[in-house]
Amino acid sequence: MIDHRRLRVALLGAGAVGSQVADLMRRHADELGDRAGATLELAGIAVRDLDAPRDADLPRELLTTDAETLIVGSDIVIELMGGIEPARTHILTALNSGADVVTANKALLATHGPEIFDAADQVGASVYYEAAAAGAIPIIRPLRDSLAGDRVQRIMGIVNGTTNYILDRMDAEGAEMADVLADAQRLGYAEADPTADVEGYDAAQKAAILASLAFHTTVPLQAVHREGITGVTKAMMDAARHAGYVVKLLAVCERLTGRTGLSPHGEAISVRVYPALIPREHPLAGVHGVNNAVFVQAEAAGNLMFYGAGAGGVQTASAVLGDVVSAARRHIAGGAGVGESTRANLPVLDIGDVVTRYQITLEVDDRPGVLARVAGILSDGRVSIATLEQTVPDPAADTGSARLVIGTHRAVERDLSETVTRLAADDVVERVVSVLRVEGD
Amino acid sequence: MIDHRRLRVALLGAGAVGSQVADLMRRHADELGDRAGATLELAGIAVRDLDAPRDADLPRELLTTDAETLIVGSDIVIELMGGIEPARTHILTALNSGADVVTANKALLATHGPEIFDAADQVGASVYYEAAAAGAIPIIRPLRDSLAGDRVQRIMGIVNGTTNYILDRMDAEGAEMADVLADAQRLGYAEADPTADVEGYDAAQKAAILASLAFHTTVPLQAVHREGITGVTKAMMDAARHAGYVVKLLAVCERLTGRTGLSPHGEAISVRVYPALIPREHPLAGVHGVNNAVFVQAEAAGNLMFYGAGAGGVQTASAVLGDVVSAARRHIAGGAGVGESTRANLPVLDIGDVVTRYQITLEVDDRPGVLARVAGILSDGRVSIATLEQTVPDPAADTGSARLVIGTHRAVERDLSETVTRLAADDVVERVVSVLRVEGD
Numbered sequence: 001m002i003d004h005r006r007l008r009v010a011l012l013g014a015g016a017v018g019s020q021v022a023d024l025m026r027r028h029a030d031e032l033g034d035r036a037g038a039t040l041e042l043a044g045i046a047v048r049d050l051d052a053p054r055d056a057d058l059p060r061e062l063l064t065t066d067a068e069t070l071i072v073g074s075d076i077v078i079e080l081m082g083g084i085e086p087a088r089t090h091i092l093t094a095l096n097s098g099a100d101v102v103t104a105n106k107a108l109l110a111t112h113g114p115e116i117f118d119a120a121d122q123v124g125a126s127v128y129y130e131a132a133a134a135g136a137i138p139i140i141r142p143l144r145d146s147l148a149g150d151r152v153q154r155i156m157g158i159v160n161g162t163t164n165y166i167l168d169r170m171d172a173e174g175a176e177m178a179d180v181l182a183d184a185q186r187l188g189y190a191e192a193d194p195t196a197d198v199e200g201y202d203a204a205q206k207a208a209i210l211a212s213l214a215f216h217t218t219v220p221l222q223a224v225h226r227e228g229i230t231g232v233t234k235a236m237m238d239a240a241r242h243a244g245y246v247v248k249l250l251a252v253c254e255r256l257t258g259r260t261g262l263s264p265h266g267e268a269i270s271v272r273v274y275p276a277l278i279p280r281e282h283p284l285a286g287v288h289g290v291n292n293a294v295f296v297q298a299e300a301a302g303n304l305m306f307y308g309a310g311a312g313g314v315q316t317a318s319a320v321l322g323d324v325v326s327a328a329r330r331h332i333a334g335g336a337g338v339g340e341s342t343r344a345n346l347p348v349l350d351i352g353d354v355v356t357r358y359q360i361t362l363e364v365d366d367r368p369g370v371l372a373r374v375a376g377i378l379s380d381g382r383v384s385i386a387t388l389e390q391t392v393p394d395p396a397a398d399t400g401s402a403r404l405v406i407g408t409h410r411a412v413e414r415d416l417s418e419t420v421t422r423l424a425a426d427d428v429v430e431r432v433v434s435v436l437r438v439e440g441d
Numbered sequence: 442m443i444d445h446r447r448l449r450v451a452l453l454g455a456g457a458v459g460s461q462v463a464d465l466m467r468r469h470a471d472e473l474g475d476r477a478g479a480t481l482e483l484a485g486i487a488v489r490d491l492d493a494p495r496d497a498d499l500p501r502e503l504l505t506t507d508a509e510t511l512i513v514g515s516d517i518v519i520e521l522m523g524g525i526e527p528a529r530t531h532i533l534t535a536l537n538s539g540a541d542v543v544t545a546n547k548a549l550l551a552t553h554g555p556e557i558f559d560a561a562d563q564v565g566a567s568v569y570y571e572a573a574a575a576g577a578i579p580i581i582r583p584l585r586d587s588l589a590g591d592r593v594q595r596i597m598g599i600v601n602g603t604t605n606y607i608l609d610r611m612d613a614e615g616a617e618m619a620d621v622l623a624d625a626q627r628l629g630y631a632e633a634d635p636t637a638d639v640e641g642y643d644a645a646q647k648a649a650i651l652a653s654l655a656f657h658t659t660v661p662l663q664a665v666h667r668e669g670i671t672g673v674t675k676a677m678m679d680a681a682r683h684a685g686y687v688v689k690l691l692a693v694c695e696r697l698t699g700r701t702g703l704s705p706h707g708e709a710i711s712v713r714v715y716p717a718l719i720p721r722e723h724p725l726a727g728v729h730g731v732n733n734a735v736f737v738q739a740e741a742a743g744n745l746m747f748y749g750a751g752a753g754g755v756q757t758a759s760a761v762l763g764d765v766v767s768a769a770r771r772h773i774a775g776g777a778g779v780g781e782s783t784r785a786n787l788p789v790l791d792i793g794d795v796v797t798r799y800q801i802t803l804e805v806d807d808r809p810g811v812l813a814r815v816a817g818i819l820s821d822g823r824v825s826i827a828t829l830e831q832t833v834p835d836p837a838a839d840t841g842s843a844r845l846v847i848g849t850h851r852a853v854e855r856d857l858s859e860t861v862t863r864l865a866a867d868d869v870v871e872r873v874v875s876v877l878r879v880e881g882d
Binding site for chain 1 (some may be wrong): 461465469472475476477571577579581582583586587588589590591592602657658724726727739740741742743744745746747748750753755756758759760761762763764766784785819859
């Protein structure tokens with residue numbers, strides 16, 4: 001049943017995603033109308049510079065530098081400018097003028113999400129952001145709707161394509177990071193300034209969004225523990241492979257019970273981004289190249305995984321257009337949108353309170369009593385040894401050094417960290433080569 | 442913002458899924474209320490026999506044999522009885538009395554879907570069926586909402602856990618089907634009468650539901666080409682492994698252009714279930730045991746995969762409860778539900794019109810000229826050879842027989858089928874060992 005209504009759609013931004021959205025809206029206008037139940041009219045495209053070069057051939061007459069006028073008078077506003085301002089102001093203007101908003105702006109949602117969701121609630125409008133968490137992979141609706149009757153225990157996500165590409169090639173080719181990064185930049189998989197990706201800022205924003213949704217709790221970006229991949233070396237990748245693991249940059253969102261710092265209901269959450277070891281047989285280990293995947297463990301549903309392209313102009317445009325159709329359907333159907341559900345308000349634990357397994361690699365003096373000494377320090381620090389491998393790099397050379405790879409049982413991060421500090425300061429330890437968390441086993 | 446409204450929920454059926462739904466609704470009542478925005482009151486559970494043994498401990502006072510009275514006066518009706526009648530009548534009664542319906546009944550939706558969706562449209566109610574297509578895996582919302590602005594080109598699904606368990610174990614252990622099936626029955630992974638699973642009926646129902654949704658077209662169950670796995674032998678699995686493939690029972694839903702039998706828009710779809718060879722490096726090849734996965738190729742989004750438990754009482758209950766929360770939110774928000782979108786009305790092609798690659802295994806006379814003869818028959822039948830391997834089982838024994846494994850280029854099923862008939866009838870061919878389609882490469 002087609003409603004012969006027209007809905008005016010404003011597009012803010014005509015970059016890689018925006019120009020694809022505009023292109024698909026025009027090429028698939030009939031189908032989108034069928035899906036939405038109304039004709040979707042692209043009313044205009046707000047840009048900063050009318051003459052900037054574009055990825056797609058956009059009709060000049062749709063371009064405008066006057067975003068405000070375009071927004072007021074639209075039914076649906078698609079914000080694809082990125083950054084905090086003026087995106088935030090434009091979205092608030094749109095909501096206050098009664099429009100639904102579709103955005104792929106993870107930086108904005110991770111920092112100003114509550115303000116935006118509150119503004120939407122006030123007027124009964126909706127904010128759609130499927131493209132903000134894992135590009136083209138549908139993860140927002142599954143978390144918000146499909147799993148609404150379940151309890152998410154844990155999310156482990158590969159949510160940044162650039163770092164997955166780098167780590168995957170280091171693993172597959174035994175390459176050094178600098179070489180792969182240079183290649184990634186040449187191929188357009190990494191930015192000229194790769195900081196947002198390789199330091200985990202992008203993944204942390206997505207982790208905040210996913211955790212907020214999964215645990216019905218506002219998770220501020222500052223509460224997300226973040227470590228990037230710049231410390232990952234070829235040697236660490238090789239050692240991981242030898243031990244049956246692969247190194248991935250993971251966004252881990254976890255519900256914890258029975259720990260310190262818990263809510264009155266005895267629960268808390270932890271949200272963290274870091275390079276971690278995962279077993280080679282884990283489904284996430286098979287996520288190659290720039291692909292993303294989100295692995296969800298829920299109380300009733302068990303293990304689920306969502307896999308696909310985490311970025312890319314046309315892929316992300318698919319998620320944006322799905323949101324546009326949802327927004328249009330809501331306009332046609334009437335009624336209020338689904339508000340963000342943040343009633344659980346679980347406390348977010350400090351990284352020090354997190355419990356996981358670790359793999360510690362040490363270079364130690366190769367002499368009697370050293371192993372007992374190391375084991376003693378671990379035991380004093382309440383870190384229990386699960387596996388241990390001692391090797392001598394070159395027995396013939398007799399360098400006087402040995403390498404210890406220690407896999408721990410589950411330990412509290414604070415204990416582990418203090419223990420590593422004590423190990424580093426001890427005479428028998430020449431060097432702490434690496435400390436990596438182990439996830440997914 | 443909690444609405445202090447109460448919504449009355451009727452549950453029809455208290456089998457493996459129903460009893461888990463009842464249990465979770467009672468144990469997680471507060472959280473479900475938060476998610477839904479209203480208190481969900483389990484008003485009653487309709488069963489055939491009040492005294493039948495149950496998987497969970499259900500309050501006796503909720504049980505009733507009077508389904509009709511329970512339904513009329515409920516806001517949300519969860520149908521988990523299975524089968525066509527009385528499930529169909531109950532669902533129509535529910536919709537006509539203004540209730541939203543949640544069902545996991547794939548047999549009913551695959552046969553009476555249009556009648557049920559029409560009834561819902563008439564009154565502006567909604568039918569939710571996330572659990573009907575792939576158990577706990579959220580696939581309905583991604584197809585209906587997230588990909589609503591995209592064009593699905595192809596779905597390849599492992600949507601039956603029993604057959605995946607059987608084929609996976611045959612592959613991993615080199616076991617015969619009969620032995621694995623017996624084991625699966627003992628472990629509860631296969632029914633005493635396994636026909637619905639092993640003959641592909643269950644997968645065909647799910648394929649009809651997925652294709653209807655993905656292509657916005659009513660796909661009747663009879664239009665789904667269906668072959669089961671009973672013809673799959675250990676020898677076929679071994680040969681597949683040798684060639685770098687694995688045999689999986691696939692539900693393939695495909696959009697075709699540029700073929701005969703197309704719509705006025707030059708498009709048609711094909712929906713088929715059969716055991717097929719897929720390359721070992723394909724993500725679907727890594728789906729083991731009773732797990733399911735749905736691989737979706739969309740024009741803009743690219744390749745997506747959804748993975749998880751395809752069945753199981755508590756897993757399926759998760760999907761059902763997600764639907765209950767969605768139905769409740771719709772009740773609270775007001776407005777009409779999202780109707781089924783079947784405006785595309787693409788024709789469903791006969792299996793004979795499908796184009797794919799094949800692997801043909803023949804036993805032939807081991808003498809000069811045979812290869813030329815076989816190649817001639819294929820060429821006459823418009824079937825082009827891509828790869829060919831000839832082996833002699835035991836050169837020393839000189840049995841006079843050789844084995845030919847022929848990989849074809851893409852060919853029309855009708856041509857292929859006629860060619861195989863001619864091969865089988867030819868003097869030089871002793872036996873057609875197997876003909877398998879190749880998907881996913």
